[in-house]
Amino acid sequence: MIIEKGKSIGILGGGQLGKMLCESAIKKGYKTIILDPGKDVCAALVAQKHILGPYNDRESILELSKISDVITYEFENVTSESIDVIENNGGYIPQGIKPLFISQHRFREKSKIKDLGIKTANFKIINVENSFDKGINEIGYPCILKTCTGGYDGKGQWIIKTKEDKEKVEKELKEEFRKREYILEEMIDFKCELSCFVVKSTDKSVAIFPVAENIHKNSILHLTIVPARVSKEVTDKIKKISEKIINGLDFVGPLAIEYFYGKDGEIYVNEIAPRPHNSFHYTMDACDNSQFDIQIDAICGKKIKDPKLLKNVVMLNILGQDVKKIEKISLNKNEILHIYEKGENKFNRKMGHLNIVGNNVEDLIIRANEIYNK
Template identity: 65%
Template sequence: MLIEKGEYIAVLGGGQLGKMLCESAKRQGYKTMVLEPLKSACAALEADMHLVKPYDDKESLVYIAKNSSVITYEFENVSSEAIDILEENGGYIPQGRRPLYISQHRFREKSSINNLGIKTAEFRQVFDKESFEKAVKEIGYPSILKTSMGGYDGKGQWVLRSEDDFKKVSEILEEREYILEKMVDFKCELSCIAVKSTDGSIGVFPVVENIHKNGILHITIAPARIEKEVQERVKEITKKIIKGLDFVGPLAIEYFYGKDGEIYVNEMAPRPHNSAHYTMDGCDKSQFDLQIEGLCGKHLEDPKLIKNSVMLNILGQDVERIEKAELKENEKLYMYGKGEAKKDRKMGHLNLVGEDLEKLIKRAEELAK
């Protein structure tokens, strides 16, 4: 379905990703409405309409279904019931519930990827202390225990390097679903985002390199400092996954490039991604532009990297320092308008673009000190 300019695009979620989606939609000539319970949501700064209601509020969902031309989401914890209400009332939500169903549960996610013949780290399901002990015996050390649902930026995860770690984690283990993964010995962490249009065409962004600190993305480097052949392999795997899982809309995938030369999928998210914020200045189209285009039925091509780029995440503890820094012409700061700058809270990002990638990385690290 081709969505005409001037029509409403609805976004479930009002965080910074929703804000940047609304900005892109506005530039492309569309109107936006956002469903977000927080009055102070940063997406409300850009949306034409802000419905201040819970994500599962039936009246609001019915209103969205009847008054928007297409609906998307900016985070993956939308309930399946909300999707049902939208669809039952004539709402057009091309992504549907399938990407959420798979990506909300780590065991389903990794199993779905393996079923396509694509590698992940070895993993086992864990439900209780008995299955945890069995999984550790089979997987060994080092490994990492993660909650099957929820958890982000390193939350809900425990690294196991020895029997002492196993004993400590066993003591706090709850009766819930987990997944135990063998830790991959990797050269670097990579990510790639693709968008599939409602017309079936796919646009795949360049492969980037990610550096994390304390489980939170710190710096993204575009292009990744790896061989071109490896970059192409990652892009092909990304395309294979979005096609094989029959997803529509955006799909961001994080990878490990193993020291054994293998590429392992770590995790994925059916939404815009922190590691693709560099696209706002480094590519001919941003990840938000492509998501809007794809959901509005336009034909997609692979976006092009027009400038070497480095993205620096701005956390709560960084805000005062970054805002006082004297930025250069090739450095663009994006603040999300979130209010209180809490420690480790994502408050914005800084894009640095230029010719010399190593100089950009060095400059980003200087600004981060």
């Protein structure tokens, strides 16, 4: 189905990703509606309509379905019940429930990737106390324990390097092992962390973005570097794996994939997310089409193609504690600041990003760190 200009796009979620999706949709001639329980969400600043209600509120979802020609989502924690209400009441959400169902549970996610013959770290499901012991014995040290559902930016994760670490985690989570599932993963000794963003349109055409190199601080994305400082052989392989995943899982719409490039020369899939991704905000100023532009085209049934990288770029993530400092800095013409207008500048909350475009990647990295450390 092709959604023509002038039609309405509904978005589940009103955060910064929803805001940037709205901006792309409006630029392309569409109307936008968001559904979000927050009164002051930043996407409401640009969307033509804000339906104020929980994501699982039937009446709110029915209203969104009634007035939207196509619906998408900006984050992966939308409930399956919400998607069912949309699909069972005449709403059109081309991504459907499958990407959410797989990505919302880490063990399910890793298992599906492995079933495609794609490499991941070794992993085990942990759902009772004794399976934690068995998992440690099988995976070995060092390893990392993660909640199967929820958790982000390092939350819901425990690094286990020694027997003492294991005992400490066991004591902390003793009762929790009976209440929820966890996944225990081998820790990969990696050269760098990479990500790829791939999108499939409802017409089956696929677009793959340039591979990004990511540097984290305290488990939160700090810098994204494009082109990634790895060989063309590595980036080509990652693009092929990414296309294999989106086709193999039969997804429509956006899919961000995080990778480890191991010191052993192997490429490991870490996580997937069927939505726009923090590490691809660089596309707003360095590509001919952004991740948001192509997601809009894809759900509207347009033919899509690989975007072009127009300039090399380093993206600096801006957290709550950095906003005032960054806003006081005199920026150059090639340094484009995006502030999300989310309200309170909370510690470690993602409040914006700075794209620094140019020619020499190493110079761009130096400049990004200079700005960050001022």
